[in-house]
Amino acid sequence: MASHSWLMLDHESPRYRLPDDLRARDPMGGRDCGWVEQMLPFVRQFSQPGDTVFDPFAGFGTTLLAARLEGRLASGCEVDAGRIDLIRERLARHALAQGTTLLHGSCDALDDTAFPPFDLCLTNVPYFGCGWTGAPVASQLYDSQSYAQHLDGLRSVFHRARAGLREGGACIAMVQNIRLGDRVLPLAFDLARILGSLFIMEEERVLIYPHESNDTSTDGRTDRRHEYALVFRKQRERIDLQATAELLDALRAQGHTFTLLGSFARWLKDPQGTPPADADICVDADPQRLDALLQWLRGQGFALTSWGDPVSIPLHLGSYRGRYYFRADHIDASGALVRLDICYEQ
Numbered sequence: 541m542a543s544h545s546w547l548m549l550d551h552e553s554p555r556y557r558l559p560d561d562l563r564a565r566d567p568m569g570g571r572d573c574g575w576v577e578q579m580l581p582f583v584r585q586f587s588q589p590g591d592t593v594f595d596p597f598a599g600f601g602t603t604l605l606a607a608r609l610e611g612r613l614a615s616g617c618e619v620d621a622g623r624i625d626l627i628r629e630r631l632a633r634h635a636l637a638q639g640t641t642l643l644h645g646s647c648d649a650l651d652d653t654a655f656p657p658f659d660l661c662l663t664n665v666p667y668f669g670c671g672w673t674g675a676p677v678a679s680q681l682y683d684s685q686s687y688a689q690h691l692d693g694l695r696s697v698f699h700r701a702r703a704g705l706r707e708g709g710a711c712i713a714m715v716q717n718i719r720l721g722d723r724v725l726p727l728a729f730d731l732a733r734i735l736g737s738l739f740i741m742e743e744e745r746v747l748i749y750p751h752e753s754n755d756t757s758t759d760g761r762t763d764r765r766h767e768y769a770l771v772f773r774k775q776r777e778r779i780d781l782q783a784t785a786e787l788l789d790a791l792r793a794q795g796h797t798f799t800l801l802g803s804f805a806r807w808l809k810d811p812q813g814t815p816p817a818d819a820d821i822c823v824d825a826d827p828q829r830l831d832a833l834l835q836w837l838r839g840q841g842f843a844l845t846s847w848g849d850p851v852s853i854p855l856h857l858g859s860y861r862g863r864y865y866f867r868a869d870h871i872d873a874s875g876a877l878v879r880l881d882i883c884y885e886q
């Protein structure tokens with residue numbers, strides 16, 4: 541596994557499969573239930589015995605079961621009460637319920653003390669447009685009314701998961717692009733962009749599943765021929781410190797006014813200290829001046845984003861209220877990064 545960027549899954553072991561009677565209890569008949577075999581190699585490679593593995597979309601408990609089978613502690617959140625019961629029952633049948641923390645709700649609605657810190661976040665995300673027939677719950681992402689709302693919900697959950705993940709821990713999300721009618725939605729790639737705004741991307745792996753040769757189904761939603769495992773890490777970004785300092789000088793020379801804050805300001809005073817992961821500047825929330833600043837950065841080849849979403853200019857500042865900052869990234873042809881976070885709200 542460690543030496544391959546793909547994992548061929550040829551069959552699901554009847555021993556670990558979601559039992560038929562539990563599957564029958566589910567309003568969706570266990571649709572989108574993952575395989576324990578799919579999770580095991582990731583549990584083994586990205587955590588140690590005794591570590592805690594967290595699944596923010598626990599579903600039928602497949603990740604939790606894989607974690608417990610490998611001697612890890614497991615914790616998970618699930619919004620659907622019926623599936624919480626189902627997970628309990630499934631783990632109990634394997635005599636692995638102990639060592640598992642199960643929380644009913646969306647992790648972004650739970651406070652810091654609700655679940656223990658964890659070493660690995662490993663999950664299969666809920667799919668948009670799957671026609672959820674279970675209980676209607678506000679935070680049920682299966683029930684998102686638009687694709688944009690779905691992506692916002694995913695972002696919010698992974699943002700919360702980031703807070704619970706230990707420094708250096710991996711966050712791995714399994715996901716495929718989806719077909720809705722005659723439209724393909726790049727869910728896997730949009731999720732990668734969202735995760736990239738929260739974590740550092742390490743790699744992607746492709747999971748390949750068997751299919752009958754006479755299977756002519758064209759419904760991509762339920763046709764899991766392959767999916768991606770997006771592997772990210774919670775770690776500090778490495779930036780080009782010299783080029784970042786030069787950028788700040790250039791901004792001043794251009795007449796842009798700002799206050800330098802945080803770790804970059806500290807590092808300039810003490811270059812032996814921890815290297816900063818970005819330069820934080822604070823500016824007045826003046827739309828014209830902000831627009832001029834962002835225009836200039838765009839002209840210098842910076843990508844401008846707000847919480848992972850591209851920012852368009854001229855700026856409609858009102859639509860970014862409550863998001864606090866813009867991010868400007870410049871990556872040169874050698875891979876060196878200059879990162880500026882522009883705070884416009886306290």
Ligand SMILES: C[S@@+](CC[C@H](N)C(=O)[O-])C[C@H]1O[C@@H](n2cnc3c(N)ncnc32)[C@H](O)[C@@H]1O
Pocket residue numbers: 572573574575596597598599600601602603617618619620623645646647663664665666667679680681682693697
């Ligand atoms: C793809 S399934 C996970 C299946 C799981 N990996 C398994 O094989 O057992 C996604 C699950 O996320 C749950 N869900 C949707 N929105 C959620 C949220 N905001 N917080 C927690 N769970 C959520 C759904 O109810 C569903 O059970």
